[in-house]
Amino acid sequence: MKNILNNLAQLQEIDTQLATIEAQKGNLPQQVKVLEQAGVEVEERLEAATVKLGSDEKELKSLASNSEEYKAKLAKYQDQLYLVTTNREYDALTNEIDTIKTKIQEIRDQHTSISDEVVLLKAEITTLTEKQSELTGTLTKSRKELTSKTDLTNTLQRELEGRREEIAGRLSKRYLRKYERILEVRSLAVVPVKRRACGGCHKQISDQLLYEIKQGNQFIECEGCGRILVYSKNDDESNSL
Numbered sequence: 001m002k003n004i005l006n007n008l009a010q011l012q013e014i015d016t017q018l019a020t021i022e023a024q025k026g027n028l029p030q031q032v033k034v035l036e037q038a039g040v041e042v043e044e045r046l047e048a049a050t051v052k053l054g055s056d057e058k059e060l061k062s063l064a065s066n067s068e069e070y071k072a073k074l075a076k077y078q079d080q081l082y083l084v085t086t087n088r089e090y091d092a093l094t095n096e097i098d099t100i101k102t103k104i105q106e107i108r109d110q111h112t113s114i115s116d117e118v119v120l121l122k123a124e125i126t127t128l129t130e131k132q133s134e135l136t137g138t139l140t141k142s143r144k145e146l147t148s149k150t151d152l153t154n155t156l157q158r159e160l161e162g163r164r165e166e167i168a169g170r171l172s173k174r175y176l177r178k179y180e181r182i183l184e185v186r187s188l189a190v191v192p193v194k195r196r197a198c199g200g201c202h203k204q205i206s207d208q209l210l211y212e213i214k215q216g217n218q219f220i221e222c223e224g225c226g227r228i229l230v231y232s233k234n235d236d237e238s239n240s241l
Contacts, residue, residue: 002216007170008179009230012190014164015183021153021160028146035139042135046128053121056114063114067107074100175219182227191222192232201225 077097084090168176182189191199193213198205203224205213213220214231222229 001218004171004175004219005216005228005230007167008175008190008228009192011164011167011171011179012183012188014160014167016188018157018160018164019187021157025150025153028149032139032142032146035135035142039132039135039139042128042132046125046132049121049124049128053118053125056118056121060111060114060118063107063111067104067111070100070104070107074104179228186225186227188227190228190230192230194232198222198224198227198229200227205229 074097077093077100080093081090081097084093171179179189186200188200193199193205193210196205196210197203201222201224203222209220212218213229216231220229221227
């Protein structure tokens, strides 16, 4: 029985290390994923701002061209005012002039509004470009770190899994199934006695039960949590009767 308990304790130690490795592997990819998503969002915003800037600059050129055309018409109609001979012609011409002046003002207002937007877009593009560069650097560094740690943990994980398989092979199916059922429910299946209490749920242990656990001749489960109890030589002083 002592060998069985010793093997179970070793199995628990290995499973604890494997769980830690899985937790680490779970965090690192998530960090990279967050950075990648942030990079995608910045790239999309940068692309949208760049497209909008191009559209606005094209619109400004079009407005400038239209403005020049209307100004040319305005000058032409104003010159014609001196050539009209009837009130009807004069009124018609002044109406055209007023219409053109309104158009020119509308174009001027549009030009001002779009010009302001262009200034903001250029500032946004500068900020986003800097952010993209920063994210790219951080992401590259994080990917290298992830690759390095993954390679290391994968090597360790394979070694631990090999040892686990070896130790599990020493146990009967009865004890192995029992261990794995508790592990699934409690995360820890085998715990040492600490300060005369279960190392899992901290339920106090009677003197008689502590003595039996210390002997290591029985398969003893905690009355509180059902975990397998083993005695640790490192805790002789704190567990002394």
